[in-house]
Amino acid sequence: MGEGRRIELVVRIDPLVLAGEQYVLEPEQVLVKLEVSRMTGSGYALRLRFRTALTGQCMRCLKAASPEVEVEAREVDRPGGGEELESPYVDGEKLNLAAWARDAFVLAAPAKVLCKEDCAGLCQVCAADLNDLDPAGPGHHHEQERDPRWAKLSELKLQ
Numbered sequence: 001m002g003e004g005r006r007i008e009l010v011v012r013i014d015p016l017v018l019a020g021e022q023y024v025l026e027p028e029q030v031l032v033k034l035e036v037s038r039m040t041g042s043g044y045a046l047r048l049r050f051r052t053a054l055t056g057q058c059m060r061c062l063k064a065a066s067p068e069v070e071v072e073a074r075e076v077d078r079p080g081g082g083e084e085l086e087s088p089y090v091d092g093e094k095l096n097l098a099a100w101a102r103d104a105f106v107l108a109a110p111a112k113v114l115c116k117e118d119c120a121g122l123c124q125v126c127a128a129d130l131n132d133l134d135p136a137g138p139g140h141h142h143e144q145e146r147d148p149r150w151a152k153l154s155e156l157k158l159q
């Protein structure tokens, strides 16, 4: 592999929809650090790195969330080297950096966007925010829902 060249480029990444909610990147214009090395013979080895935050609704408690996402990806493009050695983002001497950066971001993005790693979420019964509970307090409980089979038995008993 030959000498690498480092370039910094600004790429805009459009919002993405995860679990039906829209998430915007903050900043949307990301500074991508690109390393390009010409391979001996022909072709290129490429590496990109950037970090940005994904902002939107916490998937558990619905409050604002903006987890940082660190993206690192590599591509190799060696024309005629077979499918594995041809990058879908390289066309001759042109690199589709916007498409590559977006795909790499989607792969690096967390499956669950949370306001904090251990977000307690909302109560399934009354939708109270369980993050607001006093940790020293008694916790948050509801009477167990009555099992319908037992409800029928209790009706029988009344007859």
Ligand SMILES: [Zn+2]
Pocket: 058, 059, 060, 061, 062, 063, 114, 115, 116, 119, 120, 121
């Ligand atoms: Zn949350």
Ligand SMILES: [Zn+2]
Pocket: 123, 124, 125, 126, 127, 128, 140, 141, 142
């Ligand atoms: Zn509750």
